[in-house]
Amino acid sequence: MAYMIKESSCTGCSACQSECPNNAIFEKNFSFFVDPAKCTECIGFFEEAQCAAICPMPKTCIINPDLPRFAAAV
Amino acid sequence: MGLGTRKTVEQLVVMQPSFSGGGEAGCASKSGSGKSSCGSAAGQGDLSPEVWAKVKNHPCYSEEAHHHYARMHVAVAPACNIQCNYCNRKYDCSNESRPGVVSERLSPELAARKVLAVASNIPQMTVLGIAGPGDPLANPDRTFRTFELVTKTAPDIKLCLSTNGLMLPDYIDKIQALNIDHVTITINMIDPEIGAKIYPWIFYNKKRYEGVEAAQILSERQLLGLEMLTARGILCKVNSVMIPGVNDRHLVNVNQAVKSRGAFLHNIMPLISAPEHGTVFGLAGLRGPTAQELKALQDSCEGEIKMMRHCRQCRADAVGLLGEDRSNEFTTEKVKEMEVRYDIELRQAYQEEVEKRRAAVVAARNAELKTLADCDSAISILIAVASKGGGRINEHFGHAKEFQVYEISTSGVKFVGHRRVDNYCQGGFGEEESLETVIRAINDCVAVFMSRIGNCPREGLLRAGIEPVDRFALEYIEQSTIAYFREYLERVRSGEIQHIQRGDAEIRQGALVAS
Numbered sequence: 001m002a003y004m005i006k007e008s009s010c011t012g013c014s015a016c017q018s019e020c021p022n023n024a025i026f027e028k029n030f031s032f033f034v035d036p037a038k039c040t041e042c043i044g045f046f047e048e049a050q051c052a053a054i055c056p057m058p059k060t061c062i063i064n065p066d067l068p069r070f071a072a073a074v
Numbered sequence: 075m076g077l078g079t080r081k082t083v084e085q086l087v088v089m090q091p092s093f094s095g096g097g098e099a100g101c102a103s104k105s106g107s108g109k110s111s112c113g114s115a116a117g118q119g120d121l122s123p124e125v126w127a128k129v130k131n132h133p134c135y136s137e138e139a140h141h142h143y144a145r146m147h148v149a150v151a152p153a154c155n156i157q158c159n160y161c162n163r164k165y166d167c168s169n170e171s172r173p174g175v176v177s178e179r180l181s182p183e184l185a186a187r188k189v190l191a192v193a194s195n196i197p198q199m200t201v202l203g204i205a206g207p208g209d210p211l212a213n214p215d216r217t218f219r220t221f222e223l224v225t226k227t228a229p230d231i232k233l234c235l236s237t238n239g240l241m242l243p244d245y246i247d248k249i250q251a252l253n254i255d256h257v258t259i260t261i262n263m264i265d266p267e268i269g270a271k272i273y274p275w276i277f278y279n280k281k282r283y284e285g286v287e288a289a290q291i292l293s294e295r296q297l298l299g300l301e302m303l304t305a306r307g308i309l310c311k312v313n314s315v316m317i318p319g320v321n322d323r324h325l326v327n328v329n330q331a332v333k334s335r336g337a338f339l340h341n342i343m344p345l346i347s348a349p350e351h352g353t354v355f356g357l358a359g360l361r362g363p364t365a366q367e368l369k370a371l372q373d374s375c376e377g378e379i380k381m382m383r384h385c386r387q388c389r390a391d392a393v394g395l396l397g398e399d400r401s402n403e404f405t406t407e408k409v410k411e412m413e414v415r416y417d418i419e420l421r422q423a424y425q426e427e428v429e430k431r432r433a434a435v436v437a438a439r440n441a442e443l444k445t446l447a448d449c450d451s452a453i454s455i456l457i458a459v460a461s462k463g464g465g466r467i468n469e470h471f472g473h474a475k476e477f478q479v480y481e482i483s484t485s486g487v488k489f490v491g492h493r494r495v496d497n498y499c500q501g502g503f504g505e506e507e508s509l510e511t512v513i514r515a516i517n518d519c520v521a522v523f524m525s526r527i528g529n530c531p532r533e534g535l536l537r538a539g540i541e542p543v544d545r546f547a548l549e550y551i552e553q554s555t556i557a558y559f560r561e562y563l564e565r566v567r568s569g570e571i572q573h574i575q576r577g578d579a580e581i582r583q584g585a586l587v588a589s
Binding site: 009011012013014015018019030046047048050053054056057 | 152153154155157163164179207208212213277280281282
């Protein structure tokens with residue numbers, strides 16, 4: 001249902017937070033996390049997920065494999 | 075804002091390492107002719123009075139000022155909107171000194187407090203820059219809020235920002251409204267094909283662009299931003315990273331392009347690419363330029379535009395004179411507890427003292443230069459100098475973390491660079507190896523000036539063909555280098571020594587030990 005941020009590779013730069021159209025990203029202990037209840041994978045807003053598009057680290061903002069995809073994506 | 079007892083100018087002078095050496099302010103002409111005319115105008119050169127007023131106390135915009143005035147960066151801008159192959163955002167070592175690296179992120183409120191704390195303790199700190207660790211204009215709210223807070227309490231501090239330029243055209247009005255009159259843009263290419271090798275992607279208009287398309291957009295935005303700044307009379311410096319084999323020859327074209335668009339200063343810096351930093355270039359084994367390669371490129375670009383050669387490629391949270399880093403004295407913890415009393419009058423009184431000392435340095439140089447008037451020689455030499463600041467030879471050889479390099483010929487003396495010689499933060503270098511490191515770093519120099527030196531390094535330097543010189547201890551750098559050069563020419567003429575062109579030198583890549 002959502003994107004997630006891999007804590008081990010998050011640099012804590014905050015770039016994703018201000019780009020998220022759903023205000024789904026929050027900070028905890030210098031790392032950033034996605035609230036899956038708010039994330040829409042940017043569907044209906046932008047062509048690509050904004051967190052993944054601006055994140056400086058490869059494969060860090062990724063689809064959460066443990067959750068079902070956002071309804072509109074299925 | 076806590077209350078505290080007011081310090082005097084004298085107390086502040088004692089607190090500054092750069093004031094060590096020499097005693098009194100004012101005229102201190104010693105070696106040479108003694109014809110110094112005290113108080114002669116300092117380095118205005120061909121600048122208009124308006125531009126001179128903007129740059130004269132700015133350590134990054136004026137080489138002369140950088141011996142006397144300090145700057146600070148606050149790390150309020152962590153987000154970035156482009157990826158550069160020479161940058162790794164995951165890396166942070168507290169002992170590391172290079173752009174894009176910081177130890178802690180600050181809120182605008184804490185940053186403003188830190189600025190006031192530093193300004194109260196280092197009264198020659200005249201410039202606040204925001205340079206990252208990401209891009210200031212990818213964090214516009216935090217960046218401009220910080221400037222607003224600082225300006226309210228400390229209107230005498232000059233504001234600067236350093237950006238990749240992608241968002242610059244959108245913020246020109248804001249920059250002008252806040253009276254930010256120094257902006258640096260990092261421009262590494264004007265050819266998108268070359269840009270594609272430096273920038274894997276950019277994030278623009280809610281979309282990630284890659285390859286040539288990304289570089290094309292970035293380049294257009296950078297040059298547009300530069301033109302807009304010039305049109306508003308905002309001074310603009312262009313930084314370029316020299317990446318051998320990628321953009322080294324191309325930087326001559328970049329130089330032309332930024333010159334024609336009104337850039338004030340061009341700063342070509344060496345690539346930092348130690349593999350342990352984990353950057354794309356570092357991991358791919360790309361090397362930085364040698365000292366000679368860098369200087370040759372800078373020399374070929376020098377002309378209608380000034381070239382900056384005193385850049386220390388400092389961190390996004392650096393504090394102090396360019397060659398020093400006092401950020402450890404101003405950590406968040408310390409700043410929170412520090413007594414902060416912003417005393418603009420005291421700062422001005424202190425800066426008047428600095429100006430007297432600065433005028434004395436210039437007067438001594440100009441007087442000494444006259445003694446070269448009837449010398450006729452094609453010889454030019456490089457001299458390395460150990461200095462703590464203030465334009466004096468006031469550092470012990472063994473304590474020097476860097477050497478300033480001056481080029482001297484019959485046409486005058488010019489600062490042409492600096493060489494870092496600090497140990498790697500991984501530590502473990504013996505004395506012998508340290509000396510080898512220093513020799514490699516200043517191998518293109520004929521002599522090295524210092525306040526003192528031990529016997530072992532003295533002999534090692536002599537073996538390497540570099541003359542250690544401590545007889546100018548605590549004297550002015552430029553005046554002393556000219557005096558040495560005059561004697562050097564005489565020694566060559568009399569046959570006592572032979573002038574040989576020195577070899578190349580190494581630019582250090584490792585981390586700076588901040589202590």
